[in-house]
Every structure is written in structure tokens, then in C-alpha cells.
Amino acid sequence: MGNNKSLRDMQAEVDQYISQFKEGYFSPLAMLARLSEELGELSREVNHFYGEKPKKSSEKENTVEEELADMLFVVICFANSLNIDLQKAHDAVMHKFNTRDKDRWTRIGEEGEDENGNN
Known part of the structure; x- marks a missing residue:
């Protein structure tokens, strides 16, 4: 499989x-x-890199990227074990965000406008 892998x-x-x-x-x-275990490991790495808790000299050097990849692997295992097509699930959630939540957040370039486009 190449570098441009789909979720499937x-x-x-x-x-x-x-x-x-x-x-x-x-x-x-x-x-x-x-x-949950992988989320804890990701949380620890984020706290080390972006938070106030420095890493102990005895702790293994992991990266946020590694921990996110570990979480992705487990999410894929979870989906596979339940016969869930993540591509289909992703498409459904994006449809939800693009319809139900389409006006929930302020779009770039729309700062200060109300829902009718008025300043």
C-alpha cells in the first residue's frame, strides 16, 4: 500500500x-x-511538550505523533472488531458537521457578522 492510504x-x-x-x-x-491507555500516553506527551510538566530524564522519548498513531491503530482495531467501516462513518460525521453544525462556528473572514451577514 502506498503513501496515500484511505481509511479503508x-x-x-x-x-x-x-x-x-x-x-x-x-x-x-x-x-x-x-x-484509554493510549489516550493517557498521548496526554502525557502533550503535557511534556506543551504543558508545564517536564519529562524525567529516565523517561523514554516519545512524540505526540507516535502516540496519535498508536491511538489511530487502536481505533482501527476497535472499528474492525465491530465491523464498522470508518470511511463511511467519517463521511457521515462530516455530513453532520456540514449540515447541523454549519453555522455553529465563526468562519474566517466573517468576524463581527451576524447570522444575516450584517456587521
Whole structure:
């Protein structure tokens, strides 16, 4: 698979990886626990890089990018284990944001305008 992978490509790649093991995917509760664990690791890295808590000299050097990738892997595993097409789910959520929430935020270039375009 190339560098321009779709969500479906990523789900297929993860499924191919997981399918080689007898254990397969974890249960939904175990997957949620793994996702929570990865979120904690991401939180720790964000706090080290952007917060007030410096890293201990004995701590492994991770990056926010690595931790986000770990979370993405677990999210894909979770979706695969429940037969959820993330591409379809993403399209649905973007439709929701572009319809229901289309006027929720101030668009760039519209500062100070009301809902009728008046200043």
C-alpha cells in the first residue's frame, strides 16, 4: 500500500496484520481499555511538550505523533472488531458537521457578522 492510504486501506492493512494471530481482536471492553491507555500516553506527551510538566530524564522519548498513531491503530482495531467501516462513518460525521453544525462556528473572514451577514 502506498503513501496515500484511505481509511479503508488502513483498516484492511490492520486487519491483515491482526488476522495472522490466533488471538485476533480484543473484546470491545478490552479495546476501550487500550484506547484509554493510549489516550493517557498521548496526554502525557502533550503535557511534556506543551504543558508545564517536564519529562524525567529516565523517561523514554516519545512524540505526540507516535502516540496519535498508536491511538489511530487502536481505533482501527476497535472499528474492525465491530465491523464498522470508518470511511463511511467519517463521511457521515462530516455530513453532520456540514449540515447541523454549519453555522455553529465563526468562519474566517466573517468576524463581527451576524447570522444575516450584517456587521
